[in-house]
Amino acid sequence: MNKAYDKSTQVVCKALDIDLAELNDWNCCGASAYMSIHEMKAHLLSARNLVLAEKEKKDLVVVCPACLTTLTKTNHYLAEESRFKRTIDAALKAADLQYRGSVKVRHLLEVIVNEVGEQEVKARIKRKLAGLKVAPYYGCQLTRPFGEIDDKEFPVILDKLLTWIGAEPVDFPLKTKCCGGLLMMTNEDVALGLNRNILDCAKQNGAECIITICPLCHMNIETYQGDVNKMFGTDFKIPTLYFTQLMGLAFGFSRKELGIDEEMISSRPLLEKHLEVIG
Amino acid sequence: MDYTPREIIAAFRAGMLDKVLKSNTIWLCSSCYSCTVRCPSGIKLTDIMYELKRLAIEFGLTPKGAKAPVVAKLFVDIVNEKGRVAEVPLVSRFMLKTNPLGAFKMIPRAAKMYKRGRMPMTSHKIKGIAELEKCTGAMTEPMISGLHSGSAKERS
Numbered sequence: 001m002n003k004a005y006d007k008s009t010q011v012v013c014k015a016l017d018i019d020l021a022e023l024n025d026w027n028c029c030g031a032s033a034y035m036s037i038h039e040m041k042a043h044l045l046s047a048r049n050l051v052l053a054e055k056e057k058k059d060l061v062v063v064c065p066a067c068l069t070t071l072t073k074t075n076h077y078l079a080e081e082s083r084f085k086r087t088i089d090a091a092l093k094a095a096d097l098q099y100r101g102s103v104k105v106r107h108l109l110e111v112i113v114n115e116v117g118e119q120e121v122k123a124r125i126k127r128k129l130a131g132l133k134v135a136p137y138y139g140c141q142l143t144r145p146f147g148e149i150d151d152k153e154f155p156v157i158l159d160k161l162l163t164w165i166g167a168e169p170v171d172f173p174l175k176t177k178c179c180g181g182l183l184m185m186t187n188e189d190v191a192l193g194l195n196r197n198i199l200d201c202a203k204q205n206g207a208e209c210i211i212t213i214c215p216l217c218h219m220n221i222e223t224y225q226g227d228v229n230k231m232f233g234t235d236f237k238i239p240t241l242y243f244t245q246l247m248g249l250a251f252g253f254s255r256k257e258l259g260i261d262e263e264m265i266s267s268r269p270l271l272e273k274h275l276e277v278i279g
Numbered sequence: 280m281d282y283t284p285r286e287i288i289a290a291f292r293a294g295m296l297d298k299v300l301k302s303n304t305i306w307l308c309s310s311c312y313s314c315t316v317r318c319p320s321g322i323k324l325t326d327i328m329y330e331l332k333r334l335a336i337e338f339g340l341t342p343k344g345a346k347a348p349v350v351a352k353l354f355v356d357i358v359n360e361k362g363r364v365a366e367v368p369l370v371s372r373f374m375l376k377t378n379p380l381g382a383f384k385m386i387p388r389a390a391k392m393y394k395r396g397r398m399p400m401t402s403h404k405i406k407g408i409a410e411l412e413k414c415t416g417a418m419t420e421p422m423i424s425g426l427h428s429g430s431a432k433e434r435s
Contacts, residue, residue, distance in 0.1 A: 003396065003397065004397075025362075025405050025406050025407045026363075026405070027358070027362040027363060027405055027407065027411060028358045028362065028363045028364050030358065031354075032309070032310040032329075033350065033351040033354035033355065034351075034354060034355055034358060035329050036329060036332040036333065036336075036347075036348070036351040037332075037333065037336060037351050037352060037354075037355045038333070038355065038420055039329070039330075039333060039420060040418055040419075040420050041415050041418065041420065044411075044414055044415055044418065045358070045411075047414075048407070048410070048411060048414065069312075087418060088418075090417065090418070091414045091415065091417045091418040092414055093417075094413050094414055094416070094417035095410045095411075095413040095414050095417075097410070097414070140309070140310075140311035140312060140313070141310070141311070141312065144311065144312035144313065144315070144316050145312040145315045145316055145323075145325065147316070152316045153313075153316070177311075178309050178311035178313070180309055181309045181310070181311075182309070182347070182350060183307070183309050183347075185346075185350055185370070185373065186306070186346040186347040186349075186350050187306075187307060187346065187347070190307060223388065223392070261395070262395045262396055262397055263395070264391060264392075264395070
């Protein structure tokens with residue numbers, strides 16, 4: 001349901017010379033759902049992915065904060081000798097697997113900002129995003145609970161990247177408020193309320209577009225925007241893009257290559273207004 | 280939300296865990312970790328919420344009609360089966376179990392998504408599914424004896 005994120009991620013990483021290779025035979029991280037039913041088995045799902053990444057001798061980079069949180073949690077817990085570690089190690093051994101603890105789990109956003117850096121990003125800009133006001137929506141699990149990437153409630157890392165590519169991030173106090181995640185499926189009214197607040201905040205601060213770094217946030221904010229309007233009598237029509245899609249546009253790639261036009265709320269009029277080719 | 284997070288901790292301390300396990304509160308938790316990062320006492324409430332969810336299921340105390348445990352169990356079934364989540368089976372099985380008529384309401388959105396190429400029509404089974412089963416088969420979940428909070432990490 002998020003080919004756009006995959007497509008735009010691949011395009012941007014190639015442009016930035018980030019050697020991104022899909023982890024061979026990765027399994028689901030379990031997110032919050034699996035952990036709600038089984039604890040150790042959920043950690044084992046993460047552990048297997050860590051084993052696979054260790055075999056490749058590469059950093060494990062994800063674009064989903066839920067994956068980031070579950071993998072990081074397991075990785076942290078396995079860093080110390082404990083009954084937890086002995087249990088997981090024994091379970092891995094049953095399939096001749098072993099994790100030596102060398103993998104670093106990272107979100108692509110952090111890799112781009114901290115490792116690729118401003119100069120390299122700016123060097124690839126071919127289009128100006130002339131005055132495009134964006135609300136940088138981080139969602140809840142990029143910076144929580146660990147706060148390793150940035151401030152836990154008011155991070156600026158995405159804001160920074162957005163200014164590098166020529167957009168104008170607006171003030172956005174609800175930048176890390178939860179979109180409800182799976183609640184949209186199980187308790188739709190509650191989740192619609194949460195999204196209404198986020199959309200309202202973005203609109204009130206002058207955002208013309210919301211930028212996300214999480215596929216589930218994108219789904220809730222974008223695909224269910226019509227349902228928010230139906231429930232609350234609002235009239236939000238805020239296009240929502242992945243940060244990699246906006247980067248790709250700034251780098252000169254086409255809408256098709258970036259999976260734009262797959263969304264429910266068209267970004268076409270907005271982008272036509274703001275995109276200028278440089279030179 | 281029938282009990283606030285503070286009330287949940289208070290219920291623990293008052294030995295009223297059964298009330299908490301029957302509550303809707305724990306299933307409304309979306310794991311946003313706001314409570315965990317703000318708690319002045321350093322309580323990892325989100326991890327406690329996960330434990331309460333597991334306990335509620337283990338003791339069969341989930342509230343009637345609660346949908347979150349249903350989706351979580353289906354999620355687990357699909358991951359155990361394929362190694363990855365397949366959204367279409369997840370959503371369709373979920374709707375059939377909880378709200379078959381509601382499935383009709385989803386059709387317009389689903390059709391729109393299909394038109395835009397956003398409906399995954401096939402699902403993938405990982406090669407390592409047997410490997411995963413070997414690992415999980417070799418492991419037992421910690422059985423609950425007595426009342427305690429926190430994750431397996433804290434217990435070890």
